Amino acid sequence: MRSDPLGYLVTELDALKQQGLYRTLRVLEGEQKPKTTFDHRQVVNLSSNNYLGLTTHPLLKERALEATRRLGVGSGSVRSIAGTMDIHMELERRLAVFKNTEAVVVFQSGFAANAGTVAAVLSKDDVVISDELNHASIIDGCRLSRAAIKVFPHKDAAAARRIASELPAAQRKLLITDGVFSMDGDLGALPALCDIAEEFGCIMMVDDAHASGVFGRNGRGTIDHFGVHGRVDVQVGTLSKAIGVLGGYVAGSRALIDMLCQRARPFLFSTSHPPAVAAAAIAAIDVLLEEPALIDRLWDNTRFFKAGLASLGFNTGVSESPITPVIVGDAAKASELSDRLFAEGVFAQAIGYPTVARDKARVRTIVTATHTREELQVALDAFARAGRGLGLIAA
Numbered sequence: 130m131r132s133d134p135l136g137y138l139v140t141e142l143d144a145l146k147q148q149g150l151y152r153t154l155r156v157l158e159g160e161q162k163p164k165t166t167f168d169h170r171q172v173v174n175l176s177s178n179n180y181l182g183l184t185t186h187p188l189l190k191e192r193a194l195e196a197t198r199r200l201g202v203g204s205g206s207v208r209s210i211a212g213t214m215d216i217h218m219e220l221e222r223r224l225a226v227f228k229n230t231e232a233v234v235v236f237q238s239g240f241a242a243n244a245g246t247v248a249a250v251l252s253k254d255d256v257v258i259s260d261e262l263n264h265a266s267i268i269d270g271c272r273l274s275r276a277a278i279k280v281f282p283h284k285d286a287a288a289a290r291r292i293a294s295e296l297p298a299a300q301r302k303l304l305i306t307d308g309v310f311s312m313d314g315d316l317g318a319l320p321a322l323c324d325i326a327e328e329f330g331c332i333m334m335v336d337d338a339h340a341s342g343v344f345g346r347n348g349r350g351t352i353d354h355f356g357v358h359g360r361v362d363v364q365v366g367t368l369s370k371a372i373g374v375l376g377g378y379v380a381g382s383r384a385l386i387d388m389l390c391q392r393a394r395p396f397l398f399s400t401s402h403p404p405a406v407a408a409a410a411i412a413a414i415d416v417l418l419e420e421p422a423l424i425d426r427l428w429d430n431t432r433f434f435k436a437g438l439a440s441l442g443f444n445t446g447v448s449e450s451p452i453t454p455v456i457v458g459d460a461a462k463a464s465e466l467s468d469r470l471f472a473e474g475v476f477a478q479a480i481g482y483p484t485v486a487r488d489k490a491r492v493r494t495i496v497t498a499t500h501t502r503e504e505l506q507v508a509l510d511a512f513a514r515a516g517r518g519l520g521l522i523a524a
């Protein structure tokens with residue numbers, strides 16, 4: 130009988146279980162809403178990236194349905210062959226105006242946008258200067274590019290400057306940071322990094338996945354928030370989080386976008402979005418422009434919830450955004466906290482290695498514009514009971 134060549138995976142899975150690092154998938158039985166049902170239990174949902182509640186916004190749903198009726202369910206091809214539809218072009222035009230850049234190209238996801246772009250603009254003779262907590266898709270893009278990777282400690286602009294200053298002036302360098310760091314909720318050191326990029330002639334790139342729809346005027350992102358327009362060469366945004374749909378995009382110069390259409394592998398080798406996705410994303414831009422009160426509500430809820438967690442005595446790290454981690458340290462304890470919260474009717478996912486460092490396991494919370502104060506208070510009360518029960522906060 131043939132032995133199982135994948136048998137070692139069972140051993141590795143057992144090891145993950147023993148370390149408290151095995152992820153079970155919670156199953157959502159309905160819409161992605163602030164109060165909804167996961168695994169047959171009604172819970173206050175603190176785990177989505179649906180910052181503005183747009184996954185279920187009536188305008189987005191209506192436009193997606195209209196596009197499906199008119200244009201079908203799929204694009205039928207990659208962008209570079211027969212899969213560029215006029216609705217894709219319209220979305221890119223709308224995003225370019227929104228972001229105030231010459232051009233935009235949309236990818237299948239934010240992951241594809243980051244990985245595809247870094248790999249397309251750099252090659253093996255180049256250098257990336259990268260914040261140590263940058264997203265996995267940036268890291269993968271750097272590896273695919275075969276450029277040398279120099280990592281600076283989180284937000285340490287002085288260290289980034291040292292690295293840039295030690296490289297030959299003629300060397301091509303990409304300086305790259307997340308706009309909002311997804312596990313800690315803090316902001317990249319954009320103004321200082323833009324200064325360094327200008328001093329040493331680096332390409333400046335920002336991944337604004339968690340800032341799109343959240344920071345800046347009408348959700349234009351951290352470039353707008355920090356007022357560094359014109360100083361960031363490559364802006365990545367996502368359509369999958371606050372925008373409520375799916376996709377990623379790169380905003381920048383016409384030459385950058387033209388080159389990504391020639392070289393970026395996800396653009397060339399993976400089918401483009403269904404029309405419904407593009408139509409819903411266009412509708413989301415309309416909502417950002419016409420309903421800015423949604424963003425105000427997101428920030429009101431964020432302030433209320435952060436203050437509640439802090440007054441209970443939890444370690445919530447250094448967040449400056451609606452992402453608030455409750456840092457526990459030990460992975461098994463973070464899972465236990467998440468499980469106890471779930472039993473109390475609150476879904477806040479535990480996050481451990483490799484998503485965060487081994488000793489920084491946490492439960493991550495994200496509030497949305499559509500949570501009610503009552504729902505957030507229910508969540509805070511559950512955190513109080515579970516946190517006391519586990520000795521994370523004083524009884």
Ligand SMILES: Cc1ncc(COP(=O)(O)O)c(C=O)c1O
Pocket residue numbers: 238239240241243264266307309310311336338339367368369370375376377
């Ligand atoms: C910082 C950051 N960049 C990029 C992405 C990828 O975005 P998407 O979900 O659209 O692929 C994520 C999503 O987890 C993220 O947190």
